[in-house]
Amino acid sequence: MAGLINEEDLATVRERSRIEDVVASFVTLRRAGGGSLAGLCPFHDEKTPSFRVTPARGFWHCFGCGEGGDVISFVQKINNVGFAEAVEYLADRVGVQLRFSDAGGARVEPGLRMRVLEANRLAAEFYTGHLLSATGLPGRQFLDGRGFDKTAAEQFGIGFAPTGGRELGQHLKAQGFSDEELVRAGLVRENGWDFFQGRVLWPIRDAGRSVLGFGARRIFDDDRMPAKYLNTPETIIYKKSNVLYGLDLARGNIAKKNQAVIVEGYTDVMACHLAGVDTAVASCGTAFGDEHSRLLQRLLGTGDVSGGEVIFTFDGDAAGQAAALKVFKGDQNFSAQTYVAVEPSGLDPCDLRIQQGEAAVRELVGRRVPLYQFVMRNILAEHDLDRVDGRLAALRAAAPLVSSIRDKSLFERYIRELAKWLGDPDPNEVRREVNATMHRRPAEQRRQADRRPPEVADAALPGLPEPAPSLPVPDPRDRRLEAERGTLRLLVRAPEKFVDDWFGLVPGDFTHPTYRALFEVVQGVADGAGPWTQRMLAANPDPVLESLVISLAVEPVLREPTEAYAREYAAQLRVQTVSRQIAELKSKLQRTNPLADQTAYNRMFAQLVNLEKDRKDLVALATGPAL
């Protein structure tokens, strides 16, 4: 560590760092009354903004997850760095040259982060200078062939890495950078050669316009590096799962238009912006992943289904369809606001602009369709819908996708649309197949499917375990889930009150996957030894379950947890399950012709009578706490 930060400098950094500006680089904030600003919390998943910033007091606080603090703690948390590094980050933003002192008061070198940022800034300048010089001719010819002139090159900060292989390193060492700093910045290799040689480069910046790294394209046939595209390796400032090319240019427009367009490459981002699609970004050297989607959602500023639009320009080909399916199966808040724009000619935005002009690029984005429609239609297209067996096979193939939707409002919409595309005027058959799919899947598989897919495998650091897939965070204020949460609240505090085999509760009584998972944990550790909470936490290391257990343990309970109180809650939950079964059976009865199948009809009718009786008994038990 470089020693203590000079007190005076620290005070200056605090003074000059406007918390609303710093937070706004990561979260779109809107005025929320009382002099505060609101946005979606970057530290927990949520649909409605409960994250507040109060500029006058210099504080931030989230009413959803309880996190809060000052501008330095915000930077620590969002960048996952220590205090000193957070101060360096802020000092860099507001232009304060930090002085460090050890115990004796002697000045030592500033921290690495700032040096790496500075090296990247100078490298970007060096590369743009070379693009315009005589050595940069091949780079300029490449850009010219893609329809980009000098103004465009300047606007996007494009550069050229000379072919000699040592020029950048020598240039930066002359400016006082050490070999180690340049290696850590990802600009020079361990063997002393420049990381990028003889390539066209795009600077990859954060929303605050600091250069974090570069993307580079091969232009010479004899390039020693085989990959067409090469990116800065992971450094302390460049994390490929967390950066989007074009974000510095698109950021303000994304918030203003409540829209983001995701394209494949650097030249596509340029073509889009030049054509007026100024919300375009691209992931760099990796597939678009969950981190990227979270980054964009925070900038869109709302998780509302009707709120923001994220438009992917996938290819219509198999790879594009697979990519769309991956997004669809990922974060559902995200997929609900996701659209797909497919260019029938198969041209990417860059080629489209060259061959058909800028209006064609705007039209491509204008032709977007909802992601689920794109995914469903691709599935249906594999079947012959003119034949009865073809339609049935198509329905079987599409039903699992619909059954994976958790949002009930979307669920109904998808069922109706699927029926329409199948040419079936009655959505009940689709609904039946979707329900059957859900029940066919064993509980464990269902739970797995409800989880987010793991991050792209190569995002894991060597030697560290892969990031665990996470359960969705239930909204504690969701009234429909109050009986589920209330029961778990008691189970977490006083499991011994749930006698008679949990009063008949089963995992299926919990409709939210995370609540269901916690109940399964409770059942699994019931016979173990040691403190109850520790047992629950040890049984499942999922961070969402962990924080749920802790919240439930501290949430207020209305009454002393007694056996009678526990029985009432369990009964409430069972009433809900039985009510769902009754509704299902009734709809089945309505679709059964009593004259055609007398036995089946009578059997279902008897079942219904029994269920109604069960419900009546349970309602009598559940009259305690208000629902």
Ligand SMILES: [Zn+2]
């Ligand atoms: Zn939060």
